[in-house]
Amino acid sequence: MITDARVLQAEFSPKEVEHRDQEVDVLSSALEPIVAGQPGETALIFGPSGAGKTCIAQFTVGRLQEAVGEMNQQYVNCWQDYTRFRVLYRVLEGIGRAADVHRQSTPRDELLERLRKYDGPQYVVILDEVDQLEDPRVLYDLYRMSNISMVLITNREEELFAQMDERLSSRFGSSVRIQFERYTLDELVSILSARARWGLVADAVGRQELALIGDAAAGDARVAIGILRNAAHRASREGVDEISVDVVHQSIPDGKDEVRQKTIEQFTEHQQILYNVLVDAGETQPGELYDLYCERVDDPKTRRTIRNYLSKMDHYKLVVSDGNGRNRTYRLR
Known part of the structure; x- marks a missing residue:
C-alpha cells in the first residue's frame, strides 16, 4: 500500500505547501534583502505545535536559496542543541568550519x-524551538554577525521574551512576527x-476516512500524518488494499502515542527527570x-525554568494543569 514512506513522515518537506501562502509571503519579504546581498x-514564527511552522520556514528558506544561488543555510533544533556552545557549533558546521572543533576543549570565544x-555569502540560520x-x-551573538539572518521558531513568543534580558528584548522586539493558527479540518x-496521493497506492483512502483522521488530530498536522501512517501500516499488515473507517479508529491511539513519544525523546536531561517525577507522583x-x-x-x-518546562509540556499536551496560583496542580495527560 505504501509507495513512498518518506512523505508519511511529519518531517518531510514537500515541494509545494498548502494553506500557508500568507505566512510564506511575509517570511519571504523579511528575507528579501538577501537577494541584494x-x-x-530577523523573523519570529510562533504558534501551536503541528501548525506547519518548521515546514514553512525550511520551504521558504530553501526556495530563497534556489533563487539566490550564493547563500548558505542551517537548521538548528534547540531541543537537541540547547547550549550556547552547541548552537555556535551547529552554525559553524553549516559553513564547514567546525571539523576541528573539540566539544570538550575548544573555547567558546574561538567559535565566536x-x-x-x-x-x-549571506547565511540564514533557522533556530527551531528557540525557547x-x-x-x-x-x-x-548571532545578531551581531553582519551576514547572518535568523528565523526563530517558538510556540509562544511571550515565553521566549520572558527569558531575555532588556538588551535582548530591545533587539528582538522589532522582529517580523508571523503567527500560525491551527489547521482547520478542511485544510488537514x-x-x-496530498500525502496519500504521493505516498500510497491509488484510492487507498477516501475523504470520509481522511476527515475522521483530521478530526481526531484537532488541527495538528503532525498527529494527522502520524495517524495516516499508522493506518497505512495496519491495513498492509491486514492484507487489505484500502484504509477503512475501522482501521482509522484502531490507528488513532497509536498515531497520537507515536507523536507523544517522539516529543518525550527530545527532552533534555532535566526535562526527562521532571517528567518522570510526574509519572511517579501523579497530580502534584x-x-x-x-x-x-x-x-x-x-x-x-530555577523554579522559573521548571515552570517553563511545565508550560512546554502542557503546550505539547503531555501534561494538564488545573487551577490557578497556589491551587494549581499538574498531572500527566
Whole structure:
C-alpha cells in the first residue's frame, strides 16, 4: 500500500505547501534583502505545535536559496542543541568550519571568532524551538554577525521574551512576527489527501476516512500524518488494499502515542527527570513538584525554568494543569 514512506513522515518537506501562502509571503519579504546581498530581517514564527511552522520556514528558506544561488543555510533544533556552545557549533558546521572543533576543549570565544571572520555569502540560520535555549545570549551573538539572518521558531513568543534580558528584548522586539493558527479540518484533509496521493497506492483512502483522521488530530498536522501512517501500516499488515473507517479508529491511539513519544525523546536531561517525577507522583502542586525534582538532581534548575518546562509540556499536551496560583496542580495527560 505504501509507495513512498518518506512523505508519511511529519518531517518531510514537500515541494509545494498548502494553506500557508500568507505566512510564506511575509517570511519571504523579511528575507528579501538577501537577494541584494544584504542580511534579512530577523523573523519570529510562533504558534501551536503541528501548525506547519518548521515546514514553512525550511520551504521558504530553501526556495530563497534556489533563487539566490550564493547563500548558505542551517537548521538548528534547540531541543537537541540547547547550549550556547552547541548552537555556535551547529552554525559553524553549516559553513564547514567546525571539523576541528573539540566539544570538550575548544573555547567558546574561538567559535565566536570564527563566525566573526566568516566573509562568505549571506547565511540564514533557522533556530527551531528557540525557547529551549539555556542561554539566550547566543541569539545576541548571532545578531551581531553582519551576514547572518535568523528565523526563530517558538510556540509562544511571550515565553521566549520572558527569558531575555532588556538588551535582548530591545533587539528582538522589532522582529517580523508571523503567527500560525491551527489547521482547520478542511485544510488537514487537503494536506492528508496530498500525502496519500504521493505516498500510497491509488484510492487507498477516501475523504470520509481522511476527515475522521483530521478530526481526531484537532488541527495538528503532525498527529494527522502520524495517524495516516499508522493506518497505512495496519491495513498492509491486514492484507487489505484500502484504509477503512475501522482501521482509522484502531490507528488513532497509536498515531497520537507515536507523536507523544517522539516529543518525550527530545527532552533534555532535566526535562526527562521532571517528567518522570510526574509519572511517579501523579497530580502534584508546583512547590511539591519542584522539591521532588530537586531530590533527583545535583544541579537543579530555577523554579522559573521548571515552570517553563511545565508550560512546554502542557503546550505539547503531555501534561494538564488545573487551577490557578497556589491551587494549581499538574498531572500527566
